[in-house]
Amino acid sequence: MPYKAMLVALAVASLSLLTACEQEVVFHEPGVYKGKHDETATQEAAERRQEQLRERAMTGMTDR
Numbered sequence: 001m002p003y004k005a006m007l008v009a010l011a012v013a014s015l016s017l018l019t020a021c022e023q024e025v026v027f028h029e030p031g032v033y034k035g036k037h038d039e040t041a042t043q044e045a046a047e048r049r050q051e052q053l054r055e056r057a058m059t060g061m062t063d064r
Helices: 003-020 043-062
Strands: none
Touching: none
């Protein structure tokens, strides 16, 4: 296959692959969370975790 014909075939194949890609653009609003509500992300859940972690740390330190 001649060099020019191979170059043209490569260019056509590249263009057809690029045009076959479908790209969806997602715009996000700053400071707005649009996901599911996370029950473990509440302030009360954080306080419960903090207390449990504090107790676990204290038991680990007092064993020594």
